[in-house]
Amino acid sequence: MEIGGWSNNDVISHFVNFAHLAFRTFGDRVSKWVTFNEPNAMCFWGYLVGGEAPGRRNVEEAKLCVHNVLKSHAKAYRLYDAIFRPHQRGKVGMVIFTQWFHPKDPKNPSHVKLAEFALQISCGIIASPIFFGQYPDEYAEFLGRLSQKHGVVSSPLQFRLAESAELRGTWDFCGIAHYTTNLIEPTPNHEASDGLSDPIGIKLSSDPKWSSGANSSSSWQFYVVPWGFRKMLNWIKRRYGNPETYVLENGFQGHPDDGLQDYDRLEYYRSYINEMLKAVRIDGVNVQMYAAWTLLDDFEWDDGYTVNFGVVSVNFSDPERPRMPKLSGTFLKHVFKNNGFPR
Known part of the structure; x- marks a missing residue:
């Protein structure tokens, strides 16, 4: 950060050196x-939003962050191709945060169009350059909306021809993290107040029938919507030619006082894995790996709410930190052991 973090393109060479060492x-x-x-x-x-480190709120810095991350990834991937792949025979990819945006009124063309717009901005802004060598068309519209909001002119960065060629195809797998779904609709008067909604006139909401996890943060409300996971996987299949897909984060943020009997988390995993299997077996989505996000037992968000994702309870008051599996942990153990649901 002393040189500007990911907004400074000098970080690209540092990242490539780090990748070479690794x-x-x-x-x-x-x-x-x-x-x-x-x-x-x-x-x-x-x-852009400034809600997480390094806490910046600058359109130009956000654009440069995306641009420099993508160029760093491409150079690291090509480095592996040229020097290490011939004898290590590994695979290199990236994990993209995904969230399904579903039109609040699926029969309303403006809602449907806005859902696709949000997916392209939240996910496609990283995926499209990796698969096709260029940003999605929606990127320019997104920056136009930001410019209107902030009263500045901001044009999309473009990759030079050589950079585009270096980027295109830099994936051996498409890694994703996925947790939740939101309903989406336009708000012409920019009434929404948080995150993606604020600068670009989008209103996010939920179906009252959806259950929710712990109220983790005002900037990201968590809803349990298993069918949204299946739709997200199918969207990736359609947009990017059904790449080999690794689900490397998926999990439920519950309450610390749920104890070992975490039925809500168990049901989350059961229902989401079930929808993933439907995507694979019925829809033909090329999912090759699934990893549950179980790392954290207790986690403190900036706003003071404590939530946990863990499937193993840790006694932090004991210096030995003894572990005890929760119901969800036992369930996942059987799923992973049997490569499917226990019979």
Whole structure:
């Protein structure tokens, strides 16, 4: 950050040097690599909205963050191709944060169009350059809306021909993180107040029938919508030619006082994995890996709410930190052991 973080393109060479060190040091044991985890979330929340580190609120810095992350990824991928892949035979990809946006009124063309717009901005702004070598068409419209909101003129950055060629096809798998779904509709008067909604006239909401996890943050409300996961996977299949897909984050944010009997989390995993299996077996989506997000047992958001994702309870008051599996942990153990639901 002393040189501006990801808004400074000097960071590209530093990242490539770091990637070279990692490939050389661990490549004999590591066969699958993620260059960046959720760079769309990092650049949006960190450089545009300012809700996460480094806490910047600058359109130009956010654009440069995305641009420099993509160029860093491409160079690291090509480095692996040229030097390490011939003898290590690994795979390199990226994890993109995904959230399904469903038109509030599926029969209203403006709602349908806006849902696609939101998907292209939240997900496609990273995926499209990796698959096709260029930003999605919606990128220019997004910046136009931001410019109108902030009273400044901001044009999309473009990749030079050589950069586009270097970027295109830099994936061995499409990694995604997915948790939740929102309904979406236009708000011409820019009435919404948070996150993606604020600058571009989008209103996000939920169906009253949807259950929700812990109220984690005012900037990201969590709803349990398993069918949205299936739709997200199918969207990736249609837009990007059914790539080999790794689901590397999926999980439920519950309450710390749920204890070991975390029925809501167990049901979340059961229903989401079931929808993923439908996507694979019925829809033909090329999902090759699934990882549950179970790392954190207790997590403190900036607004003071404490939530947890963990499937194993940790006694933090004991110096030995003893662990005890929750119901959800036992369930996942059987799913992973049997490569499917227990019979």
